[in-house]
Amino acid sequence: xxxxxxxxxxxxxxxxxxxxxxxxxxxxxxxxxxxxxxxxxxxxxxxxxxxxxxxxxxxxxxxxxxxxxxxxxxxxxxxxxxxxxxxxxxxxxxxxxxxxxxxxxxxxxxxx
Numbered sequence: 001x002x003x004x005x006x007x008x009x010x011x012x013x014x015x016x017x018x019x020x021x022x023x024x025x026x027x028x029x030x031x032x033x034x035x036x037x038x039x040x041x042x043x044x045x046x047x048x049x050x051x052x053x054x055x056x057x058x059x060x061x062x063x064x065x066x067x068x069x070x071x072x073x074x075x076x077x078x079x080x081x082x083x084x085x086x087x088x089x090x091x092x093x094x095x096x097x098x099x100x101x102x103x104x105x106x107x108x109x110x111x112x
Contacts, residue, residue, distance in 0.1 A: 003035035003055070007035055007037055014041065022042035034065075035057075039052075045074075047072065047073055047074055048072045048074060051068070051070075066086075079102060081101055082100040
């Protein structure tokens with residue numbers, strides 16, 4: 001698999017999902033061995049989801065390096081959950097993977 005093929009696979013899955021009613025691609029790029037994708041999605045229940053992933057291709061397989069998935073209410077005022085691997089909670093057992101639940105300072109150990 002190459003980066004462009006991986007990006008195409010992501011967009012195909014988003015376009016065919018019954019849970020998503022609109023996809024707004026904000027940024028994407030592919031180089032010979034890595035890529036990035038960022039989009040804002042409107043879910044079937046009108047909630048908002050922003051997704052971002054930086055990946056590398058290693059031995060023909062896409063490997064996620066950094067990710068952030070932020071799910072909010074339809075007005076983008078209430079955080080429902082955010083999954084990411086930002087390095088701001090080094091004490092977690094599964095560092096850096098974690099989930100923020102509700103308020104920005106409420107988080108739990110959990111990974112993707």
